[in-house]
Amino acid sequence: MIRRSFFGYLAAKLPYETVQGGLPDPVDTGLPGEVTLQIQVGADQKSLVDKKKTILKKGVEVQRGALYGLFDEEKKDLTVPVSGTVTSAETRTGNYGRHFALINIATSEEGEASPVFAEALDQDPKGEASLTCLSHLPGCPPFTRLADEGIHTVILSAMEKDLFTNVNQYALQARKADFKRGADFIKELAPKARVVLVLPRYLEAEAGDTGCETVGVKNLYPNGNPALLAARLSGTPIEAGKTLEESGFLLFSAESVAAAGKALRTRSIPQEKLVSLTLKDKQTKLVNARIGTPIARIFEAVGETLVKRDHLIVGGPLTGMSVYTPEFPVDPDTDAILCYGPDNMPRLTDTYCINCGKCVRVCPANIPVNLLIRMLENGLYEEAVEKYDLDACVECGLCSFICVAKMPLFQQIMLARHTLAESKKSAETGGSND
Ligand code: SF4
Ligand code: SF4
Structure with missing residues (x-):
């Protein structure tokens, strides 16, 4: 085992996107006619989906914001972003052999959202039911882990996961009051933990009225990487093989903190995700999309028509993954989608290493x-x-x-x-x- 320090590596100096010189106005991509929920499942669960043994199956009516169990009525492990009717439940096998259940829902009129979160708040805002609802917010914030033994630091991150996205920087600036409400709630839930807002240095002036301890970092990749942020805050690297949580850290994206603040203010769970798009001509656009919306519809909303040989990458140029269909949906943690035209694809080969170091x-x-x-x-x-x-x-x-x-x-x-x-x-x- 080599086990060396994180510090002292040759910085790559890749600048993240910023939000400077005026806030963008995100394009609202509207209510789609159909959404798809993607839920990662094990191999044994995959066969249950294939045998149509899910609770959400063809013909089941669903309500926006309600919680459902995929296989077990009692174990509520997903929420739905629209009201409508399930049209199919199928599976796909994604990168590295991971299996996913795909629940397709035909959208009906927007209608009333489920009262489940409002009822949970009335019962106990800090209770399990409220925190379970909040853990389904855009950005998948780990609210249900805040009371875990051993959590000593909660990172609220306005840094980005990858290049070509600025959703967290936007959320911190444009949704400041909701961010503060969400951050105050997190502090109440974890009174013994250190709660730190980490943000690009150019945004430090924005942090004053959030009431948070702040740490400004250079807006260069990979400074927003969760393990590197934890190492920066504690002064020691995360032990190899351990997760962030096992090491006592939790990370909430700035977008998810602001979404929590909005949920507490409106007593319902927001179902829209901010996504940065990179178009074929390299322009970037910020959109506000309903979770589950197909990628094709999102690009259509900003005037970009996808064609057969376009190359779509979800997540970002460094850590993202190629997707094989424009019907691939926006997930609660999708921050960026890149579209490369057929003539502009990044090259990836399996030629030999030349040991350049x-x-x-x-x-x-x-x-x-x-x-x-x-x-x-x-x-x-x-x-x-x-x-x-x-x-x-x-x-x-x-x-x-x-x-x-x-x-x-x-x-x-x-x-x-x-x-x-x-x-x-x-x-x-x-x-x-x-
Ligand atoms: S992906 Fe892993 S191995 Fe590659 S540069 Fe990053 S930390 Fe190192
Ligand atoms: S040492 Fe090999 S694997 Fe590493 S960058 Fe050079 S060619 Fe690629």
Whole structure:
């Protein structure tokens, strides 16, 4: 094991998007005729969906903002962003072999939202029912984890997850009163934790009236990476192989904090997600889209028509993933969607490493990526953990971005981590998730 410090790596100096010189006016993409909910499921659950054994199945009426269980009435694990009728429940297998249930819903008139959140607030604003509703907000904030033993720091982040998006910087500036309300509520829920607003330095003046302790950082990628933020605040790196939560940190995006403030003010759960779009001519647009809206409709709302060979990336240029259909929906954590025309696709190959060392110098976790990749290419995943710090990776994607041979390093790393996590789960459950 190598286990080196995060600090001292060659900074990549990739500037994030900013929101300066006037706030953009997000384009409202409207109420779509159909939405799709994507829920990650295990292999055993996939077969239940295929056998039509979900609670949300064809013909079931749903109400906006109500909570549902996918397989169990009692275990409410999803909320629906529109009122309407389920038209189908199907599955798809995504990147790294992950399975998803897709619940398609034909939208009816907007109508009344479910009273479930208002009732939960009346009962106990800090109770389990309220916090469960809030955990389904755009940005998927971890409200239900705030009371966990061992949580010592809550990071409210106005930094972005990737390049080509500015949703959190926008939310902090344009939704300031709701952000403050949401932040105050988080402080009440975690009275013993340190609650820190981390933001790009140019926004420090905006932070004064939020009442939060603030830490300004350079607006350069990957400074907004959750593991690097935690390391910055605590002065020590997150232990390799541990999650943020296992290390005592929780992270709320600024957009999700503002959404919580709005939910408390309006007594209903907002169902719109801010998304930064990059169009084929490289222009960027900020949109406000109903969760579950197909990508094609969102681009249509800003005047961009998608054609067959367009390349769509959800998430951002460094950590995003290609999607195979313009019907792919906006998820609660989709911050950016990029569209490259057929002639303008980023090149990714599987040619050989020339040992230039650039990936090693740029890696914020100081991983010897050039050696690690040789293990991964040969499927030696355990050895990659033991000898080359696979589990210290903070999933920033810089190695792939900088690789002169354009090797899919990040994708190989993610595949290896997913495979190891699945094997571990399988071993713990005696193989029942196979
Ligand atoms: S994605 Fe690549 S550059 Fe980023 S931490 Fe992991 S190995 Fe290092
Ligand atoms: S950047 Fe690419 S080519 Fe250079 S050492 Fe790393 S993997 Fe090899």
